[in-house]
Every structure is written in C-alpha cells, then in structure tokens.
Amino acid sequence: MELIDTHTHLDFPDFDADRTALLADSRAVGVRKIVVLGVDQGNWQRVWELVQSDPDLHAAFGLHPVFLDDHRPEHLSELADWLTRLAGHRQLCAVGEIGLDYFIESLDRERQQTLFEAQLQLAADFNLPALIHVRRSHAAVVATLKRFKLKRAGIIHAFAGSREEAREYIKLGFKLGLGGAATWPQALRMHRVLAELPLESVVLETDSPDMAPVMFPGQRNSPVHLPAICTALAGIMAVSPEQLAAVSTANACEVFNW
Numbered sequence: 001m002e003l004i005d006t007h008t009h010l011d012f013p014d015f016d017a018d019r020t021a022l023l024a025d026s027r028a029v030g031v032r033k034i035v036v037l038g039v040d041q042g043n044w045q046r047v048w049e050l051v052q053s054d055p056d057l058h059a060a061f062g063l064h065p066v067f068l069d070d071h072r073p074e075h076l077s078e079l080a081d082w083l084t085r086l087a088g089h090r091q092l093c094a095v096g097e098i099g100l101d102y103f104i105e106s107l108d109r110e111r112q113q114t115l116f117e118a119q120l121q122l123a124a125d126f127n128l129p130a131l132i133h134v135r136r137s138h139a140a141v142v143a144t145l146k147r148f149k150l151k152r153a154g155i156i157h158a159f160a161g162s163r164e165e166a167r168e169y170i171k172l173g174f175k176l177g178l179g180g181a182a183t184w185p186q187a188l189r190m191h192r193v194l195a196e197l198p199l200e201s202v203v204l205e206t207d208s209p210d211m212a213p214v215m216f217p218g219q220r221n222s223p224v225h226l227p228a229i230c231t232a233l234a235g236i237m238a239v240s241p242e243q244l245a246a247v248s249t250a251n252a253c254e255v256f257n258w
Contacts, residue, residue, distance in 0.1 A: 001245035003230060004252040005034045005223040007097075007131065007157050007177055007205035010057075011046045014209040014220055023054060026223040032056060032249075033258070034223050037097045037131060039064035041075040044082055051091050058256065059086075060094035060131050062119055065101040065112045076118050083126045093256045094154060095123040096131025100144075103135040113140070120148045129154035129255050132174075138165045145172050155203055155255060158211065163193050170201045175251050177205045180213035180221055183232040194236050203255065204230055204248045 005026075015022060026034065036051055038044045038061040051059040061082050063071045079095075086092040098119040100112050123130040129152045134141045138161045153173030158181060159166065166176060176197065182190045204226060212221040213229050227241075234244040252258070 001030045001227055001230065001242060002249055003031045003204060003226050003245055004249050005031055005206050005208070005226050006155055006203045006252050006255075007179070008034055008036055008208040008223060009039070009210075010034065010036050010208060010223075011043055011050045012209055015222075019050075022222055022224060023057075026226075027056070029224060029227050030245075031223045031226050033058060033252075035060060035093060035131070035256075037094075038062055039097055040067045040070050041072075041078055042070070044079075048086075055091075058091050058093040060092075060096040062096045062098040062131070063115055064097045065099055065107060065115070065133060066104065068107050068111060068115070071115065076115070076122075079119070080122055083122060083128070087126060092128075094129045094131045095119055095126070096154070097133050097157065098130060099133030099157070100137035100141055101133060101135045102137040102140070109140075113144070116141075116144060117148075120144065120150065123152070123154070124148060124150055127152060131155050131157055133157050134159075134161070138162075142168045142172075145169075145174070153255075155205075157205065158207060160187075160190055161193070162189075163196055166193060166197060166201075170198070175201055175203045175255055178202050178233055179205045179207055180211040180225070180229055182236070183213040183215070183229060185214065191236050194233065195238065197237070199237075199239065199244070199247045200251060202244075202248055203252045204233070204244075
C-alpha cells in the first residue's frame with residue numbers, strides 16, 4: 001500500500017527524540033508523503049526547516065483557532081509574507097491549519113471568524129487549498145465556505161460530522177480527512193456516516209501526535225500507524241485496505257496537485 005498522511009504536526013517536541021527514525025519507519029510501511037501543518041507564527045520556521053530536511057515532506061502554514069490568544073494582527077501579514085516568499089515552491093502545499101473551534105467555549109467566536117475569513121482569503125489569493133479545523137462549528141464553517149467558494153477547496157480535517165454536513169462539504173469540493181478517531185468502537189454515529197461516504201471524497205490522516213487509533217490507545221500517534229488506520233477504516237467502509245489506500249492517495253494528490 002502507498003499512503004499519504006495529509007495532516008501531522010511532526011515539528012512538535014513529541015518527536016524530537018526519534019523524528020529521523022520515525023520518518024524512515026513511515027517510509028518503510030508505505031507512507032510516501034506527509035503534510036506538516038503550522039499552527040501559529042512561532043512554529044512556521046520550525047515547520048519549514050523540518051520540511052526542507054526531507055523531500056517527501058510538505059508544509060502548510062496557518063493560524064489555528066485553538067491558539068487564538070497567541071495570534072496578533074501582524075501575524076496575518078507575516079503569513080501573507082511567508083506565502084509570497086514560498087509561492088510556487090514544490091513543498092508548500094496549503095494554508096492551514098485554520099478554522100473554527102466552538103468546543104472550547106472561552107475562544108472568542110467573532111475573533112475566530114475574522115481570522116478564519118482572512119486566511120481563506122489568503123488561500124484564494126495564492127490559489128492554495130485550505131486545511132480546515134472544525135469542532136462543533138460545522139454550520140458556521142459551511143456558511144463561510146459557501147461565501148468564499150475556494151477554487152481549490154481543500155480538506156476538512158478529522159471529519160466527524162453528519163451525512164448532511166458531509167454532503168455540504170463535498171458539494172463545495174472539499175475532501176474529508178479520516179483518521180484514528182473513527183476507528184474507536186464507540187464512534188457508532190461516525191461509522192454509519194463512513195459507510196455512506198463516496199470514496200472519491202476521503203483522504204487519510206493521523207493528526208500526529210494526537211488522535212491515536214484504537215489499536216494504539218494512549219500512545220503517541222505517528223504516520224507509522226497510517227496503514228493500521230487505513231485497514232480499520234476500510235473494514236468500516238466495507239472496502240479492501242488496498243482500495244482505500246489507492247483512492248485516498250489519489251484524492252490527496254488531486255487536492256495538492258501532486
């Protein structure tokens with residue numbers, strides 16, 4: 001199986017002790033490309049330096065809603081500067097991680113919305129896909145995306161919505177990112193949704209170091225786990241692991257123009 005991990009945070013300190021070995025192990029189990037996402041102005045340089053160390057790594061840059069209190073108005077112009085400087089570079093692949101998080105009630109929704117819209121505009125301006133974080137905010141995200149109508153759309157990270165929400169994203173051209181959370185037996189509602197998703201609309205991800213699958217409870221997640229996640233999800237979706245691997249890889253290549 002050849003796989004693409006469309007969502008990781010491999011620059012995080014969780015990987016400092018064994019990052020090089022982990023990348024070699026990921027390659028050995030068939031993970032061919034890995035996307036590393038920036039979450040705030042303070043980690044963009046670290047993400048880029050990591051990506052430059054390996055031709056199979058690709059970078060996205062964004063201001064994550066969960067770190068809202070760390071973001072400053074000038075960081076948006078700095079993000080635009082990064083995207084301008086790296087425009088056309090083969091290892092720049094998206095704007096992200098961006099989005100809306102209504103799960104954490106202390107995060108100001110108006111400020112999140114303003115930041116989300118400004119970054120969607122950057123994705124449009126630079127003709128890049130957007131990698132979108134959505135927690136308890138599907139209605140607001142869908143309404144916003146309908147207004148922006150991104151030409152290259154992107155990926156809804158860690159999709160855990162309803163059939164209807166899936167349909168809305170798919171109509172807008174987005175792929176749905178599936179990972180470890182959906183492998184847990186208690187995710188029954190998600191299993192019912194997965195069984196009905198069109199294969200041409202899904203991509204695979206780990207969200208490393210988070211969202212460990214049921215096979216590795218309590219462990220640090222990593223791209224090495226992607227084949228096991230693929231196999232578990234394929235069982236829920238009633239397709240072969242090879243089929244899910246092939247179609248999700250093709251879908252990721254479509255999103256990123258690879």
